[in-house]
Amino acid sequence: MTRERTENRVNSPHAGRRWGVRVVGLLSAVAMLLLVPLAGGASAHGSVIDPPSRNYGCWDRWGSDFQNPEMADQDPMCWAAWQADTNAMWNWNGLYREGVAGDHQGAIPDGQLCSAGLTGDGRYAAMDTPGAWQTADVQNDFTVNLHDQALHGADYLLVYVTKQGFDPTTDELGWGDLELLAETERIAPSSNMLVDVSAPGRTGHHIVYTIWQASHSDQSYYICSDVNFG
Structure with a gap:
């Protein structure tokens, strides 16, 4: 031209x-x-993806089809959670509190452990509901994989497992129901932070409860994963 x-x-x-x-x-x-809801990108944080956290599992299984009524029969706890607040699943990587200063039991009341004390104006409240959440099959020795999307790193990770006799389908989760089975030191930023856990004597449906103290600020993540010790 x-x-x-x-x-x-x-x-x-x-x-x-x-x-x-x-x-x-x-x-x-x-x-x-x-x-468009931000499940990733610059504002992303992270969560346990194996065994999957309750809201990550709901997003992973149904995020591309979350209005499918078949979910009500196939995955009823996820169906109820999607109906309660869709953003709790789209933002599966944002279930945290700030300014806890290590006082986890003081900041998070019994019955609200899976929602981080109703963080985010109660967005994640459905995560606290006892019921038939889908479980991931694990052995008594297993590995927790926390996907650190934003590469925050960790001051530490704490991994608890519910005591034998606790029933996640009927019982609200409290601190007294948990046993601390793994604790890490500081972990450098990495896409996947792995923690080996040994949970002897467990059978059936249990909750794995992971606390991730992020290194970039006083940001504490509280994560419930449902497992089946087979």
């Missing part, structure tokens, strides 16, 4: 209109992106 033709095109009376259309289209696209 010659310089003359280029200048004619820029100076055309229709040029401003075309640019206006492009700007409006670009702004519309940006607005749509802002409406």
Whole structure:
């Protein structure tokens, strides 16, 4: 294209209109992106993905089909959780509290351990509900995989398992129901932080309760995973 033709095109009376259309289209696209729930990206944090946390498991199994009524029969606890607050699953990586300063039992009341004390204005309240949550099959020696999406690293990880006799389908989870079975020192930022756990004497449905103290700030994550010791 010659310089003359280029200048004619820029100076055309229709040029401003075309640019206006492009700007409006670009702004519309940006607005749509802002409406998409952020499960990843710059604001991401993380959660236990194996054995999957309650809300990560619900998102992983149903995120692409969360309005499917078959979920009510196939995965009733997830169905109830999606109905209660869809953002609790879209934001599976944001279940944390700030400023706890290591006083986990003081900050999180019994019956609210899986929602981090109803953090996020109660967004995760459904995570506390006893019921037939889907379980991951594990052996008595297993590994917790915490996916650190934002590479926060950890001051430490604490992994508890419910005591034999606790029934997650009927009992609200309290601190007295848990036994601390694994504790780490500081972990450098890594996409996946692995913790080996030994839980002798367990059979059947249990809750694995992981506390992740992130290193980038006083941010504490409280994560419930349902397992079946087979």
